[in-house]
Amino acid sequence: MPQTHLRSATRYGNRPTMKDVAARAGVGLKTVSRVVNGEPGVTPETERRVQEAIDALGFRRNDSARVLRKGRTASIGLVLEDLADPFYGPLSRSVEEVARAHGALLINGSSAEDPEREQELVLALCARRVDGLVVIPAGDDHRYLEPELKAGVATVFVDRPAGHIDADVVLSDNFGGARDGVAHLIAHGHRRIGFIGDMPRIHTAAERLRGYRAAMEDAGIPVADSWMSLGVTDPERVRRAAGEMLSGPDPVTAVFAGNNRVTVTVIRVLAEQTRRVALVGFDDIELADLLQPGVTVVAQDAAEIGRTAADRLFRQLDGILVTPERIELPTRLITRGSGEIPPAD
Amino acid sequence: MPQTHLRSATRYGNRPTMKDVAARAGVGLKTVSRVVNGEPGVTPETERRVQEAIDALGFRRNDSARVLRKGRTASIGLVLEDLADPFYGPLSRSVEEVARAHGALLINGSSAEDPEREQELVLALCARRVDGLVVIPAGDDHRYLEPELKAGVATVFVDRPAGHIDADVVLSDNFGGARDGVAHLIAHGHRRIGFIGDMPRIHTAAERLRGYRAAMEDAGIPVADSWMSLGVTDPERVRRAAGEMLSGPDPVTAVFAGNNRVTVTVIRVLAEQTRRVALVGFDDIELADLLQPGVTVVAQDAAEIGRTAADRLFRQLDGILVTPERIELPTRLITRGSGEIPPAD
DNA sequence: TAGAGCCTGGACAACGTTGTCAGGCTCGGG
DNA sequence: CCCGAGCCTGACAACGTTGTCCAGGCTCTA
Incomplete structure (x- = not known):
């Protein structure tokens, strides 16, 4: 005793x-x-x-005891791919800002693009009884969340829709953005345009690829297989892929880069070329305006996406929303020079 | 009933x-x-x-109930300045990685460099009974943490030492890094070197300023007041400060920028100059190698800092450490061109 | 076949807080 | 002088889990 x-x-x-x-x-x-x-x-x-x-x-x-008694934790969870990625920092920050306005804390988790890890994180957050979840999905099946949704955990998906469940999702107009970016290149006279992007199993990558194809088709340009490189993001492979489409029998005169990491590597490759090749990238990158030439990009507003998602989350918590919705935010084409280089052939 | x-x-x-x-x-x-x-x-x-x-x-x-019973939350708190800053993303991620290895979740909070907000966040985290805290201080008095430390909350400060309490701190060798960076400029023939940095009440800023002065003194160069601009980070004021030291009666031939935000703005200003001015910045910036010229920087390893801090935190939790220590990590001078421009006068 | 010992399962209290409710006090009016 | 209204205050149960402890049934051995 x-x-x-x-x-x-x-x-x-x-x-x-x-x-x-x-x-x-x-x-x-x-x-x-x-x-x-x-x-x-x-x-x-x-x-x-x-x-x-x-x-x-x-x-x-002791808030643990308080939570036990009251049933609300005043905290929300954010599961994203990698907090070190410059796209997610601002997103996380804006989610935090909204949470703060509602008196809630934010628990962050990085899934490293691994579906299992995503599920592990989400369930750990649910066990802590977070009031709500913002999830940037890594996996494509989210049925494991059904009991949670039923139990009233507010949930908003971001960047990619949820798999096999009905939930709110906030994302950029990936299709439209990519189509506009590629159309921009076409408008500047390009016909042989390369595309380097992530695996199409990732929703954003698939949509952007679709946008690329749509723009080409709209212009009546048939696309050669050698112009597309999918499932390629690590620098080494991007380097190789870019090299191939620039030197093949039917070399491209412009490249559309499917995301920020790809863009950065492509910039490096193009800097080594003697020939001038046009470039438009998806996602803005820091200092893009200081490079020679400035990098033309299709920009998404990470902070705005985070804010929108968090707003919706708290509206769910206030019981205002009922029907899950899909919210698409527009992208913005920022011309800085690299996308306006005329074809050299 | x-x-x-x-x-x-x-x-x-x-x-x-x-x-x-x-x-x-x-x-x-x-x-x-x-x-x-x-x-x-x-x-x-x-x-x-x-x-x-x-x-x-x-x-x-329900982990809330579990926590109440067991007394450990298996979560740690990280209070930093702004998660949207590219320096803190990787830092946060590496802290998360270590936490994950110990089965703990990470709660993030941004203080926005506001001491009151820092305290508010830290205390909220303590109320949730996080097992440990990693704090990048905004304020300079942390006596409010005394009861927490006494209660056994593991605590590690990062980037700047704690104020008025005895606690672990992990930081870069700001003094040595700045001194080396300035010495590098001197070695390339510069004598009139400008310094633009944050308010000296911020520890890192003060240390870097001290490094600048030390390098100048070592070289026997007297420093003119008009070469130093302190408490200046927002683009507008940096722009003005840089303009003044470049056009004064005793114009500088090189600039040492005290942090990443300053560096970026200075790059913009220098790009508009006809005269070639050398630049070394503290903190690495993305794509620095792609600019013309490449930007020479004194780099700190954010991920390594985070890892070191988190490691120490969990070692405290395991009861291994007792005496608070100050751990200084080395910086690395990365030469890319801008710091090797000879003086033009 | 009886006793010892092991294995499985469950009753109960405790963690620190908050919601409910009732008791005691004061004060003013009749 | 007494009574009711209103204000403070505190006792108590409950939140959902885990640690402790004990009971009952089983196996194994003598």
């Missing part, structure tokens, strides 16, 4: 509880609770005594 | 509890707990029945 007491006392390294504060202030437990939560009905004198005890003991309310 | 039951049932939107699972499986509550936690002492047959009930009900353990 004394042992039990000892253990409980060292539990959080001797953290005082409301009971301790109450004892020291000579009041009841509930009175302490009232003071801590700013509830009315406490005499100034009593409040002063309690506050004194709180300061003296360094008391800090 | 029936009302109470109704409320409890709708608490988390009808989330099943171990009690519900136990009832459905026809076993005791504790048996469910054992199955969920993989504890021994359950027949395969019983386990099967329990597992079935769990799946049927979509049960997910």
Whole structure:
């Protein structure tokens, strides 16, 4: 019995509880609770005594117990691909900002594009009873979330729709953006245009590829297989892919890069070329305007996407929304030079 | 009484509890707990029945209750300045990676360089009983953390030391890095070198300024006041500051930029100059090698800093460390061209 | 076949907080 | 002087889980 007491006392390294504060202030437990939560009905004198005890003991309310009692954690989870990616930093920050406005904290997790890890993270967040989830999906089957949705966990998907479940999704107009970007190249006289992008099993990559194809078809240009390189993002392979489409029997005069990582590598490759090759990239990159030439991109607004998703999440939590929706945000073509280079052949 | 039951049932939107699972499986509550936690002492047959009930009900353990009971949350907090800053993304990611290896989740918070907000965030994290804290300080007085430290919250400061308390800190060798960077300019013949940095009340800024002064003094070069611009980071003011030191009566032939944001703006200003001015920046920036000329920088390894800090945090949690230490990580001078431009005067 | 020992399962308290409710006090009016 | 209204205060249960402890049934051996 004394042992039990000892253990409980060292539990959080001797953290005082409301009971301790109450004892020291000579009041009841509930009175302490009232003071801590700013509830009315406490005499100034009593409040002063309690506050004194709180300061003296360094008391800090235990939110775990509070959550258990109240059922709301005032925290939301954000599962994304990789926080180190410059696209996700601002996105995460804007989600945090909205959460903060609603008094909630943000728990971040990186899935590293691994579906299993995504599920693991999401379920861990659910076990902590986050009030809501913003998920940038890595996998394409999210039925494992059904019990959670039924239990009332607000959920918004971002960047790619959820697989096999009906949920809100906020994303950029990947198709339209890519189509416009490629059309821009065509408008500048290009016909042999290369495409380097991620695996089509990734929704954004598939949509952008579709946009590329649509633009080419609209212009009546048949696409050669050698112009497309899919499932390629690591620098080494992008380098090889770009090299091939630039030197083949039917060399391209322009390249459309499917995402920011690809764009960066393509810039490097093009810098080594003697021939001038046009480039439009999907996603903006920092300092793109300072390069020679400036890099023309199809930009998405990561912060705006995050804000929109988080807004929707909290509206779900307020019980305002019921029907899952798909929200597509427009992209913006930013011309800086690289996309306006005329074909050299 | 029936009302109470109704409320409890709708608490988390009808989330099943171990009690519900136990009832459905026809076993005791504790048996469910054992199955969920993989504890021994359950027949395969019983386990099967329990597992079935769990799946049927979509049960997910409530970690809030678990935490309350066990005293460990398996989560750590990271308070930084701004997750959208390219320096902090990789840092956060590497902290997350270490946390993950220890089975912990990461809660992120951005202080926006506001001391009050920092404190608010840190205390909110403490109320949630995070096991540990990694803090990039915004304020310079952290005595408010004393009760927490005493209560056993592991804490590591990053980038700047804690104020008025004794705690671990992991940072770059800001002084040495800046001194080396400036010495590099001096070695290339410069004598009139400008310095643009943040307010000296920020530790890193002060250290870098000290490094600048040390390098100049080592070379026996007296520093003119008009060469130094402190407390300047927003583009507009950097622009003005740079303009002044480039056009004054005693114009500089080289600039040392105190952080990544300053560097970017200075690059823009220099690009507009006819005269060629040398530049070395503190912090690496993306694509720095693709610019004309490439940007010479003093680089810190954000990921390594995060990893080191998180490692130390968990070592504290394992009870291995006792004495707070200051760990300084080396910086690396990366020459790319802009720092090797000879003085033009 | 009886007893010892092991294995499985369940009852119960506790973690720290908050919602409910009732008791006691003060104050003013009749 | 008494009574009711209104304000403070505190006792108590409950949130969902896990640690402790004990009971009952089984196996194995003598």
